[in-house]
Amino acid sequence: MFLRLKNINLRPKIEYTFNMIRIHNFKSCILLIAVFFTFSFQSLAQPDGAQIFKANCTACHTIGGGRLIGPDLAGVTKKRKADWLKQWINSSSDFIASGDADAIAIYEEYNKVAMTSFYFSDEDMEALLGYLETPPVEEVKVAVATDATQDEGMKSSTKMMIVALVLLILVFLLTSIKNSLKESLGQETKTVSETVIAQTNAFLANNINKLFVGLFIMIVVLKFVFDTLMGIGVTTSYQPEQPITFSHKIHAGDNSIDCNYCHSSARSSKTSGIPSANVCMNCHTNITSGTATGTAEIQKIYDAIGYDPETRTYIEGYEQKPIEWIKVHNLPDLAYFNHSQHVTVGGLECQQCHGNMEEKTVGQVATMQELNNISFNKENGIEFEHATLTMGFCVDCHRQSEVKMDGNDYYTSMHEKMKEKYAGEKITVEKMGGLECGKCHY
Amino acid sequence: MNKLILKLALISLVVFFSSCGGDSDPGYEFMPNMYRSPSLETYGENTINGMNAQLPVEGTIARGHLLTFNYDGTLEGYLAAGNTTVNPIQDNKKTRTEGKALYGMFCEHCHGETGTGDGTIKHAIYSAVPHYNDEKLLRRAGVPMNELKPGHMFHAITYGLNAMGPHASQVTEEERWLIVNYVQQELQNSGK
Numbered sequence: 001m002f003l004r005l006k007n008i009n010l011r012p013k014i015e016y017t018f019n020m021i022r023i024h025n026f027k028s029c030i031l032l033i034a035v036f037f038t039f040s041f042q043s044l045a046q047p048d049g050a051q052i053f054k055a056n057c058t059a060c061h062t063i064g065g066g067r068l069i070g071p072d073l074a075g076v077t078k079k080r081k082a083d084w085l086k087q088w089i090n091s092s093s094d095f096i097a098s099g100d101a102d103a104i105a106i107y108e109e110y111n112k113v114a115m116t117s118f119y120f121s122d123e124d125m126e127a128l129l130g131y132l133e134t135p136p137v138e139e140v141k142v143a144v145a146t147d148a149t150q151d152e153g154m155k156s157s158t159k160m161m162i163v164a165l166v167l168l169i170l171v172f173l174l175t176s177i178k179n180s181l182k183e184s185l186g187q188e189t190k191t192v193s194e195t196v197i198a199q200t201n202a203f204l205a206n207n208i209n210k211l212f213v214g215l216f217i218m219i220v221v222l223k224f225v226f227d228t229l230m231g232i233g234v235t236t237s238y239q240p241e242q243p244i245t246f247s248h249k250i251h252a253g254d255n256s257i258d259c260n261y262c263h264s265s266a267r268s269s270k271t272s273g274i275p276s277a278n279v280c281m282n283c284h285t286n287i288t289s290g291t292a293t294g295t296a297e298i299q300k301i302y303d304a305i306g307y308d309p310e311t312r313t314y315i316e317g318y319e320q321k322p323i324e325w326i327k328v329h330n331l332p333d334l335a336y337f338n339h340s341q342h343v344t345v346g347g348l349e350c351q352q353c354h355g356n357m358e359e360k361t362v363g364q365v366a367t368m369q370e371l372n373n374i375s376f377n378k379e380n381g382i383e384f385e386h387a388t389l390t391m392g393f394c395v396d397c398h399r400q401s402e403v404k405m406d407g408n409d410y411y412t413s414m415h416e417k418m419k420e421k422y423a424g425e426k427i428t429v430e431k432m433g434g435l436e437c438g439k440c441h442y
Numbered sequence: 443m444n445k446l447i448l449k450l451a452l453i454s455l456v457v458f459f460s461s462c463g464g465d466s467d468p469g470y471e472f473m474p475n476m477y478r479s480p481s482l483e484t485y486g487e488n489t490i491n492g493m494n495a496q497l498p499v500e501g502t503i504a505r506g507h508l509l510t511f512n513y514d515g516t517l518e519g520y521l522a523a524g525n526t527t528v529n530p531i532q533d534n535k536k537t538r539t540e541g542k543a544l545y546g547m548f549c550e551h552c553h554g555e556t557g558t559g560d561g562t563i564k565h566a567i568y569s570a571v572p573h574y575n576d577e578k579l580l581r582r583a584g585v586p587m588n589e590l591k592p593g594h595m596f597h598a599i600t601y602g603l604n605a606m607g608p609h610a611s612q613v614t615e616e617e618r619w620l621i622v623n624y625v626q627q628e629l630q631n632s633g634k
Contacts, residue, residue, distance in 0.1 A: 054566070054569050054570065055569065055570055056570055056579075057570060058566045058567055058569050058570045059567055059568070059569075059570035059571065059604065059605045060570075060604060060605065068567070068605070069604040069605060091580070113604065114517075114582050116572075116579050116580070116581065117579060117580040118579055119578065119579075119580075228470070231469050231470065232469070232470045232471065232472045233469075233470070233471055233472045233477075234469060235468045235469055238467070238468045238469070240468070254564065255551060255562055255563045255564060255565075256551055256562035256563075257551045257562075257563070258546060258547040258548070258550070258551065260547040260548075261547055261548055261551070261612065264547075264611075264612040264613070270484075271484045271485075273484075273485075274485060276495065276611065278607075278608075278611060279611065279612065281607055282602070282606075282607025282608070282609065283563075283565075283568075283607065285605075285607060286567045286605050287565055287567060322492075322493055322495075327485075330468075330477055330478075331477075332473075332476035332477045333476050333477075333479045333481065334476055
């Protein structure tokens, strides 16, 4: 391992000197080429212990990171002899069967979990043992301060607040500059409020100005009332805080976990479902800390389900409590929406209705603009004109969306008839009766 | 100068007010009893025993969910499953496409698209996922990955193994057999 590291460090250096020297000294140049080649040749032939470890062992072991499935391997080469280790790694089951006391003891200690038999070649084994002997120096992690939520950038409202504050500060600054100037001239000074009042009075003394101001206020008030009324029951871009700052970006985005892995009932039922804690535990039995939030957020899963990340076991007799996620999307009971009808039968993508969830933290109702920018919607010529989760939203899509005709045995005869009836036309959901009140209302 | 100050003050007021209202507010609801009705909603709460999400009553079987795979999660169960079960799924183009889709949803991010263990999860723990077409390393069953039997795989999906969690709550029995069929036909001996 040590050798290899040295090689990597040396290579660019040699190349560099090589270029420099060529002009001046041809002899040393050849020498350098020779050195260079032997080095790189060596690094090719040498099996890489780090690589072997990463590709075979990290699922069960860490070096200095605590216990996983198997023990922490830090210092194991001091604890065990090389020969013992070789036998163990090649085939722990054979070794245990051979009756070695230490092997049996550690096997019992880890509840008889069988380790894979590896049968490495001698060179690979040497490289691996070399790596275990001198594991990499603990990387000093640069604290990544980007909070999962900060990633998305500041909210626009916060930005506006800051602009307003800066402007206000400017007002007071200008006034104080003016006042100090005036003072130095021996003139009368005014505070901000005095100036504002005096100016407003002067402005309103004019009747036409009064009319304009009156009209302006009326329009603003009316617009406000109208917007509020139109906004009733519209929950666009709603994103409440959740009990765990779960990030879709990390899971569905960076690590490309499929939406259906967690929302596994979307394919087959009305609701899409929120994953229960056992689904999180498929990975988080072993991933006990995150880059952004450390152990704080993941610990909340353990608190709910009763898991001890130190010993990696479930606490017996623990009173489990549910994680109380806050429902984001919510249609009134008078409307019926079914996921499997859209995802499985209609073949739609989640993004067509939920936007780029893989770029957000917790669940959010996508805005209309966002949905119109989704490539699936663009490709299929779907453009929304009504806010998400309103009736107009459903109707917009049903008017424009084509029905998926192939691979749907259930409707074979129905689809045949429709193809005949609407020959040459685009068969939208509307033509199938998707705008009948009874399809969505009961 | 005074006018400028007045204008600035006005602008800052307007900006300040327009910044009100955040995304953490669902807005107003017309007839909220239609949105938050007393009827029991999926995953809601109830006053009888707390959660609506409940396990089936013990001793009952949900329609279409008769469990046919009656092996327990132990090593003995695993070995027995490998020896005795056969895959009830017929291998044809349709079942393979279905299996592939399901594999993409539930396994690909760890086992990789071609089954070589190069999934998309970046965490170190999942850099050592075994290859399906590995013919060297002996597994629990005493055979390498490319010789695992349908029962072994089904058992692994149902009960998990070490760093791979159990996936029984996410995929039904039929779907599990579809995945096993796909893995066996397309991935286990790929590259040969």
